[in-house]
C-alpha cells in the first residue's frame with residue numbers, strides 16, 4: 001500500500017458540513033487503496049481569533065503560553081475530523097503534533113522541525129486507522145509545545161510526507177491550484193499545471209500565502225511532489241515538483257506582499273562595522289530584516305535602507321535610533337505603507353528585457369518604484385501599498401499571463 005499525506009486548510013474545515021466533506025474525501029482516498037495520513041489547519045479564523053484573545057489579556061503575550069494557546073486550534077479540527085470519520089464507519093484517530101513525534105527547536109511562534117519520530121503514526125496505520133495529525137505544531141526537547149509560524153500546517157504535511165516516504169503530499173485548499181497571480185487580486189489569473197520548487201519558493205517567500213515557504217523548501221530537499229488542489233471539487237490542481245518542466249519562455253507568476261515597511265537611516269558615515277552595529281541588535285531582538293540597500297557613498301556619507309514587516313517597525317526604530325545617533329547619522333525615517341510586487345519565472349534567467357518591461361509598465365501607470373531587488377528568477381519592486389493591486393494587474397496583462 002502506498003501512503004499519501006493530505007492537508008486541508010482552514011476554510012476547508014471551516015464548519016461541521018465542511019469537515020464531513022473532508023471526511024468523505026479522505027474515505028475516497030482510502031478506498032482507492034492508499035494508507036492516508038491527514039493534516040488539518042484550525043477551523044476558519046480560529047488562529048486569528050485566539051491571537052486577538054491573547055491581546056485582550058496582555059500587550060505582550062508570553063511566547064510559550066501563546067504557542068500552547070494557538071496549538072489548540074488544530075486540536076479542535078483534528079478531533080472533529082476523527083469523529084466525522086468514525087461516524088461514517090471509518091477507523092480514525094487524531095494525534096497532536098507531540099503525539100505524532102514532531103520535534104522542533106525552541107523558537108516559539110516560528111519553530112523549525114528538527115526531526116520526526118513516526119513510530120506512533122506507523123503503528124496506528126497498521127491498526128487500520130486513518131491518522132489525523134494536528135498541523136502547525138510540535139514539541140521541543142524540553143517538552144514545550146511550539147508552533148511553526150502562520151501557515152505552518154503546510155510544513156507539517158510535507159515533513160510528514162517526507163518522513164513516511166509518502167508518494168505525494170496533497171494540499172487541499174479553497175482555490176483550484178497555484179495561479180499566475182492571487183485570483184482574489186487578479187481575476188483573470190490562470191491556473192498553472194505545474195511549477196518548479198524554485199519558482200514556488202520565490203512565490204511563497206514573496207507574499208503568496210497559498211504555500212508556507214518552509215513547506216516548499218522541505219518538498220525540494222526531500223523530493224516530495226506537492227499537489228495543490230481544491231477541497232470543494234475534483235478538478236486537476238497544480239503539481240509542485242522538480243522534474244522536467246515544459247520550458248516557459250516567459251514570466252510564470254506575479255505575487256505581492258502587502259506587509260512591508262521601510263526604515264532609512266540618513267547620513268550614515270561609510271566605515272567598516274557600521275552595518276554590523278545596526279543589524280546585529282535587530283537580529284538579536286528577533287526583527288527579521290528583509291531587503292537591505294546601501295547607497296553609494298558621497299564624501300564618505302551614505303544612506304542605509306532596509307525593510308521589515310509593518311508590525312516590526314516600532315520595535316526596529318527603537319533599536320536603530322540610538323545606534324544611528326551614536327554613529328553620527330542625521331536621522332531615521334520610516335515609511336509604513338509599502339508593498340512588494342514581484343514577477344517570477346525560471347524563463348527569465350539570462351534573458352534581458354523583463355526588467356525594462358516591468359519598470360516601463362509601472363511608469364506608464366504612474367506608479368513610483370522605491371526599491372528594486374532581484375534574484376536569478378525574480379524581480380521585485382517596492383511601491384506604495386495602495387497601488388499594489390493595480391501594479392499586479394498591469395504586470396499580469398503586459399506579460400500575457402492570462403493565456
Ligand code: ADP
Pocket residue numbers: 008009010011012041151172173174175177178179180181182183184207208209210211253
Ligand atoms: P489554507 O487555509 O487552505 O491554508 P490559504 O488561505 O493559506 O489557504 O491559501 C489559499 C489562498 O492563497 C487563496 O485563497 C488565494 O487567495 C491565496 N493566493 C495567493 N496567491 C495565490 C496564487 N498564486 N495562486 C493561488 N492562490 C493564491
Ligand code: ASP
Pocket residue numbers: 009010041042047048073135136149150151152153154
Ligand atoms: N492555523 C495556522 C494559521 O492560521 C496554521 C495554518 O493554517 O497552516 O496560520
Ligand code: MG
Pocket residue numbers: 009151209210
Ligand atoms: Mg494556509
